[in-house]
Amino acid sequence: MKQRILNMIWQPETFLIVLIGILLTAMGRLDASFLQWEVQRALSSHVWELAIIAIPMTLIILTAGIDLSVGSVMGLSAITTGMLFQKGLPLPLACSASLLVGIFCGFLNGWFITRMKVHPLIITLATMAAYRGMAEGISHAKPVSGFPDSFTWLGQGDWFGLPVAAWVFAVMVGIVLWMMHGRAFGVGIYAIGHNETATRFSGLRVDRYLVTLYTFSGFASALAAVLFVARRNTAKADAGMGMELGVITAVVIGGVSIFGGRGTLIGACLGVLLIHETREFVSWHWNRDELNLLALGILLILSVVFQKLLRHKQGSAI
Template sequence: MSNVTETNVQNQEHSKMNVQLNKWRKSPVFYPLIGFVVIFVAMALANDNFLTASNLSNVLRQVSIIAIIAVGMTCAILTGGIDLSVGPVMALSGTLTAGLMVAGLPPELAILAGLAVGTLFGAGNGVFVAYAKMPPIIVTLATMGIARGLALIYTGGYPVSGLPQGFSFLGRGEVLGLQIPILVMAVVYILAYVLLNKTPIGRYIYAIGGNEEAARLSGVRVARYKLLVYMLSGLTAAIAGIVLTSRLMSGQPNAGVGFELDAIAAVVLGGAAIAGGRGAIIGTLIGAMMLGVLNNGLNLMGVSPYIQNIIKGAIILLAIYIGRSRGK
């Protein structure tokens, strides 16, 4: 009798483990996490310098900029949209912040102005997408050129230098051994996680991406939340731009070229559906880390940048294929 009872208990435990495993497999971060582990282990085996503390810290610092931008991009993609203007908005916010400090404005006020400009640009995108009902890819492609043009006009095409030395702390400083850009990235992701997973706003964002018409019929003010999403995208681009400006100690009007593609890649590699409605902010962080580890490992191995682009493109295509297969 005791043997039968023990067998039943074992069967129940085995069944619970299967349920948990199946639940974990359905998570949007399951495959991205496996992909990250595979790439991390491969790079560690390929180069002895990869696992050094200084190199891993360097990877995190390099990843932080793209990862911050990818937070806003995640929100846009979750609604079924996209934001191609994040790179130029990042440059505009960074150069404006730098220029205002050089003109004598206190760093705190200059930073607030830079954040405001990024948020306003995002709001402009949101108005055209949400209220004028224009395609997001067209709207943000247009504002991409506008933001870059404004950054070049404001600076005359030259970097803005002569920033206050104390401003460098934001991009180069450390707290308890952790670099400030990494801490900023962590704070942004914690706030985004709370927003998307613990508030009604997050539920509405997922609902809009899953079925916009159904969300509208359910009483969700779709236009309002789309506007909010693009404002968040502009804000995170501005944060990244200011952190990068602090790290370089100059406002670069050509900063952020191609960053929008890296941000989209991070979101897609993180398991988000490009059509919207499915994804996780933790997955985006994993996707950004995947890109960072891949770039760093290939650089340490001396792989040509041209070949690196081919490898990254192939991995992104594979991620999209896996995502579509899971959706079906």
Template sequence: MGKKQARGWSVVSAIVKQRESAIFLALLIMIAVIQIMAPNLLSGNNVYLVSRQIALVAIVAIGELFVILTGGIDLSVGATMGLAGVASAGAMVAGVNPWLAILFGMVVGVLIGIFNGWLVSYVLIPPFIVTLGSQEIARGTILIVTKGWPITNIPKSILFIAQGDFLHIPVPVWIMLVVAVIAQMVLTKTSFGRRIYAIGGNETATFLSGVNVKKIKFFLYVIAAFTASIVGIILVARFESAQADAGTGWEMQAIASAVIGGTSLAGGAGSVLGCVIGACIMGILANGLVLMRVSSYWQTAIIGVVIVLAAVLDHFRKK
């Protein structure tokens, strides 16, 4: 009996010590509080809508996580979403097969990642500057191409990637799950993943260990652009149009989700699960504030407070 109890306790303590547990607990408490004050939070329809929104942010956040794990940052993911969306929508409207058009959008988005990765890894320009610049380049390109007008008349055949569901769960949530599982596998089971954490922990030592640090960092920006492009295209299907300003501010939501989920901006620490929980907190909080009829001015400030609070808590948890 005593032994069993001890083992049970050690399992509990192992879970508690997990980086994500504290933040998961915070999520549960938050859900409980909001549910008491605004009982339609957990209504079927609301859960359906909120989960779809969260899934999209989480996908972008997971891509951003890869970059942040090495101590980098990608500010261009929001604009990459927009550009990938506009590129695929433009191709669709021009009569290209919708699936080929999606592929085209992905390629265009990934090109931004290649641009970022090349400048950061091989030309050694700080990622903050590179991605700030490429964000503007991508945003500018969208405006040049669309002249600020939305692209409409999106083929009905692809709308299900945003609006459809499978087993009563929105398709974007399924896509998020697939992305999350693959990302989790890559980060924890592969050499590539191990090396990403190593670079974040000590880049010099990793390099001298015989790791091609440049190549790995290059691919991280490509990954971030890839996941952003996926979401950019899903947004096209969701609004049945490509908006010139689509994805604006999403880089901040993605970074915030990662940080709330325990990712260290210095690199070396963070997880896929944390990102997803972080995205849940951001999404449910925003939704909850609306349901509780909090003024939208206050919503922005409250979300800001939560981000800072998460960083402070994480700092003390480490001690």
């Protein structure tokens, strides 16, 4: 019994909840207005795109992979929506096309990774440049705006008291949690992360899993792009610039091991919450965005260092 309680305390999720609690209390002391429900709801509109992309990123990092191209896929999808809308296509069609572009980008990532047998980081580094470059090339770095209200509602409007994007996120988390929990799909992902070769020899179609995950990542990025365009009422090639860093940091802070095989989706969501509150508070209270850049970079490195230390401790105890 004692052991079980100890185990529960040692979970990264417990740590995160305590940490978020402490941070929020401190923020409330410094600036009570920050914690008001209305303020929080308004500020939350900044995070849903990141949160949506964090779902597939968690799964990919669980397989010991990484996807650096998510921000660029967002850029390319945003531009697809914008350019097609400008050409006079009805918006539902333009959005579907941009989702297709995202799915295709993600599929291409997965295809290259499984065929070329090169580490995902170098493939997605290359496609990060290629997709962003295509977005810039197609649009000549010019923005498209003037979307109708029915579309911007997706990004700016509320539905049952929460932003539409929040509902999209909730549905996606629900589905993925259901898929992961005690189902072959979830077990397979953890197995690949623990030992890819062994998983391959045990007859699991590892390549199929990986292609699916990277395609899912492309789809989620495109979905985030559509919501982003609707929220800003502008489609521009630099949509989602630097998104990969925020997403990866959130997932890693959430206790998902960058070496694969360990971590949970709930943890990653808590990581997203932690990053979001910290970021918004720095902007809200000090109004210094460069501090955010610094903090985000350092947090990413420190959280991996911390993970290693923690793992070391656990390893030696057993």
